[in-house]
Amino acid sequence: xxxxxxxxxRGLEVHFPVGGRxxxxxxxxxxxxxxxxxxxxxxxETLGLVGESGCGKxxxxxxxLRLVPTTGGTLTFDGxxxxxxxxxxxxxxxxxxxxxxxxxxxxxxxxxxxxxxxGEPLEVHGLRTGKRAxxxxxxxxxxxxxxxxxxxxxxxxxxxGGQRQRVGIARALAGEPDFLVCDEAIASLDVSVQAQVLxxxxxxxxxxxxxxxxxxxxxxxxxxxxxxxxxxxxxRIVEVGPARAVGxxxxxxxxxxxxxxxxxxxxxxxxxxxxxxxxxxxxxxxxVPSGCRFRTRCPYAFEPCDDVDxxxxxxxxxxxxxxxHLHGVVGAPAxxxxxxxxxx
Amino acid sequence: MTAPVLEVEDLRxxxxxxxxxxxxxxxxxxxxxxxxxxxxxxxxGSGKSVSVLALLGLLPxxxxxxxxxxxxxxxxxxxxxxxxxxxxxxxxxxxxxxxxxxxxxxVLTIGRQIVEGxxxxxxxxxxxxxxxxxxxxxxxxxxxxVGALDRYPHELSGGMRQRVVIAIALxxxxxxxxxxxxxxxxxxxxxxQIIDLVEKLQAxxxxxxVWITHDLGVVAGIADRVLVMxxxxxxxxxxxxxxxxxxxxxYTRGLLGALPDLARPAVGGVVxxxxxxxxxxxxxxxxxxxxxxxPRCPVRGDxxxxxxxxxxxxxxxxxxxxxxxxxxxCTDRTSGTESPAGGxx
Numbered sequence: 001x002x003x004x005x006x007x008x009x010r011g012l013e014v015h016f017p018v019g020g021r022x023x024x025x026x027x028x029x030x031x032x033x034x035x036x037x038x039x040x041x042x043x044x045e046t047l048g049l050v051g052e053s054g055c056g057k058x059x060x061x062x063x064x065l066r067l068v069p070t071t072g073g074t075l076t077f078d079g080x081x082x083x084x085x086x087x088x089x090x091x092x093x094x095x096x097x098x099x100x101x102x103x104x105x106x107x108x109x110x111x112x113x114x115x116x117x118x119g120e121p122l123e124v125h126g127l128r129t130g131k132r133a134x135x136x137x138x139x140x141x142x143x144x145x146x147x148x149x150x151x152x153x154x155x156x157x158x159x160x161g162g163q164r165q166r167v168g169i170a171r172a173l174a175g176e177p178d179f180l181v182c183d184e185a186i187a188s189l190d191v192s193v194q195a196q197v198l199x200x201x202x203x204x205x206x207x208x209x210x211x212x213x214x215x216x217x218x219x220x221x222x223x224x225x226x227x228x229x230x231x232x233x234x235x236r237i238v239e240v241g242p243a244r245a246v247g248x249x250x251x252x253x254x255x256x257x258x259x260x261x262x263x264x265x266x267x268x269x270x271x272x273x274x275x276x277x278x279x280x281x282x283x284x285x286x287x288v289p290s291g292c293r294f295r296t297r298c299p300y301a302f303e304p305c306d307d308v309d310x311x312x313x314x315x316x317x318x319x320x321x322x323x324x325h326l327h328g329v330v331g332a333p334a335x336x337x338x339x340x341x342x343x344x
Numbered sequence: 345m346t347a348p349v350l351e352v353e354d355l356r357x358x359x360x361x362x363x364x365x366x367x368x369x370x371x372x373x374x375x376x377x378x379x380x381x382x383x384x385x386x387x388x389g390s391g392k393s394v395s396v397l398a399l400l401g402l403l404p405x406x407x408x409x410x411x412x413x414x415x416x417x418x419x420x421x422x423x424x425x426x427x428x429x430x431x432x433x434x435x436x437x438x439x440x441x442x443x444x445x446x447x448x449x450x451v452l453t454i455g456r457q458i459v460e461g462x463x464x465x466x467x468x469x470x471x472x473x474x475x476x477x478x479x480x481x482x483x484x485x486x487x488x489x490v491g492a493l494d495r496y497p498h499e500l501s502g503g504m505r506q507r508v509v510i511a512i513a514l515x516x517x518x519x520x521x522x523x524x525x526x527x528x529x530x531x532x533x534x535x536x537q538i539i540d541l542v543e544k545l546q547a548x549x550x551x552x553x554v555w556i557t558h559d560l561g562v563v564a565g566i567a568d569r570v571l572v573m574x575x576x577x578x579x580x581x582x583x584x585x586x587x588x589x590x591x592x593x594x595y596t597r598g599l600l601g602a603l604p605d606l607a608r609p610a611v612g613g614v615v616x617x618x619x620x621x622x623x624x625x626x627x628x629x630x631x632x633x634x635x636x637x638x639p640r641c642p643v644r645g646d647x648x649x650x651x652x653x654x655x656x657x658x659x660x661x662x663x664x665x666x667x668x669x670x671x672x673x674c675t676d677r678t679s680g681t682e683s684p685a686g687g688x689x
Contacts, residue, residue, distance in 0.1 A: 052531040052532075052533060052534075053502070053531055160624045162624070190387040190388055190558065190625075191387060191558060191560075191599055191602050191603060192387065192598060192599060192602045192620060192621035193624075194602070195601075195602035195603075195604075195618035195619065195620045195621075196620045198604065198618055199617045199618055199620060202617065217531060217532070218604075219532070219606065220561075220603065220604040220605060220606045221604045223604065223606055224604030224605075224615060224618070225604075225615075247606065257533060258532065258533060259606070260536075261532040261533045261535065261536040262532050262561065262606055263532075263535075263536075263539075263559065263561030263562045263564060263565050264561050264564060264605065264606055265560040265561050265563070265564050265588055265600060265603055265605065266564055266588065266589070267564045267565075267584045267585050267588055267589065268585070268589070269564075270561075270564040270565040271565075275536050275540075277533075277536055277537055277540060278533050278537075280487075281501045281503060281504065281534075282501075
């Protein structure tokens with residue numbers, strides 16, 4: 001890929017051992033939380049990562065920051081191989097890549113002031129040494145996220161959810177990172193506050209030239225903030241492409257179903273709309289189906305889906321890729337099942 | 345018009361808190377007809393959950409003071425004797441709570457929890473109740489309903505658990521179903537399944553539904569009538585088309601403008617910033633005098649905003665069955681945040 005790729009994953013795997021009995025138990029199986037992810041995140045873009053709960057999107061976000069060990073594949077950050085990175089160089093990654101967590105109530109230490117929380121990364125990385133310089137930087141960061149620098153001495157309980165999330169963002173920005181992972185950063189906020197935080201993230205991204213990975217199950221929010229969208233299902237990226245293309249002309253049946261299920265605040269549109277209701281639940285990541293992992297719920301599943309694991313292929317708009325056999329056999333995934341003719 | 349299933353009049357709830365009395369619900373009135381869905385919308389702290397918990401007598405008695413009237417098929421729930429209320433919960437009103445993970449008992453099988461509800465309200469023997477339970481699970485679309493009876497909640501996924509909770513709520517064919525953020529914890533695909541299910545059952549049995557949510561998308565799909573709550577008051581109500589397409593209250597308009605909208609694509613490749621409602625909702629212990637929304641209101645300007653509470657006044661025609669009403673002094677409907685549907689004239 002071109003030189004403007006900041007984060008790149010190839011065949012990335014995060015498998016966890018599960019089950020087993022007794023003391024010093026032997027694992028009975030593998031939970032494939034992330035199972036062969038190919039993903040490039042370009043410098044300065046916002047990539048939205050969507051999927052249902054349990055699809056591995058949070059684990060992938062954690063893996064990109066080396067917060068969980070990877071068990072296979074390669075992962076590079078700005079050209080540096082991250083797998084096996086240790087010591088000082090891992091610490092440097094921690095400075096250059098930050099995280100905004102889901103729950104602004106749980107992710108701030110209730111016994112530390114805002115200044116202590118936001119100032120900690122500065123201390124850890126030895127930035128802005130000296131009391132005065134550090135206090136100035138904290139004030140600057142608070143202002144950057146739209147908080148009054150005067151609140152630096154206050155404790156988390158004195159803030160609302162939205163304000164706390166701003167503190168969390170200020171902390172993530174303290175080390176002047178290039179890359180920010182926002183894991184469900186607006187999920188626990190009220191609608192009007194969600195809008196404030198979404199606008200803030202967009203402004204910061206433009207102002208600081210950040211690269212954002214925006215993980216969310218809220219497709220409307222993802223569509224709003226992202227340049228590109230990646231759709232994840234059972235540990236694998238099944239579709240990726242420009243936000244507009246994925247949002248309006250999805251090429252993978254799963255993305256189509258996901259989008260059709262998003263309720264829109266327009267009564268007339270809602271009444272006319274045809275939902276693609278998927279049957280059944282997401283299979284367990286400890287028992288991934290053979291072939292295409294979506295085939296057990298796919299309305300279009302046909303012969304090759306049972307045994308051939310589809311790879312991402314270019315379809316639809318420029319830069320759009322989907323992992324679906326429909327594109328290898330018939331033209332469009334919108335075709336009815338009877339129109340599908342499998343190659344003998 | 346047939347008699348309404350539920351008729352709420354001037355419902356008020358005051359809670360005793362360490363910080364003084366909190367006026368959580370302040371004069372709420374609405375009615376739910378048979379087969380009708382009323383959506384109660386609002387952000388956290390707007391009093392929407394407390395208002396329905398109060399109806400079913402689920403608020404702690406020592407802490408909550410509930411006044412007003414709430415007629416369920418003609419009987420006042422608020423003055424009802426506890427024994428009678430026990431009989432009514434179930435055949436009269438079923439409730440689905442937000443979190444399917446915590447609203448089932450983890451140490452009892454699914455079957456026992458459904459059978460318990462059925463036998464509490466009817467002289468049914470165990471075997472018959474079990475058959476009925478399996479039937480119900482089948483109706484809510486659970487695969488292998490008979491096998492599911494002997495399973496524990498942890499063996500089911502979130503969507504399946506919520507179906508079980510709905511099956512329990514429906515086990516006595518209630519006249520009224522109250523769903524408090526019933527699909528909020530679920531994925532959109534599962535949410536779509538649950539909504540389809542409730543609509544189907546409603547069409548079959550004529551159940552009246554009160555659907556509490558903060559998701560205006562869900563509201564657009566299911567509601568006949570919408571009630572927007574803010575600071576414990578209804579600030580706007582009307583048919584779903586009136587409220588979502590032609591919102592009048594600045595708060596409703598703010599909420600709609602704050603939504604990222606899949607149906608409103610970027611203009612010329614640039615996605616505009618979302619409209620925001622500045623500030624945070626008022627604490628119920630310290631409600632502003634005058635209009636509850638004025639401290640955050642982008643269009644306040646009327647002299648009465650600060651001092652006088654605006655009444656819920658009819659907008660447009662009062663002759664229609666469900667008039668569109670809003671509680672605001674704001675008469676200039678073109679300023680402030682834009683309606684996403686562009687419905688302002």
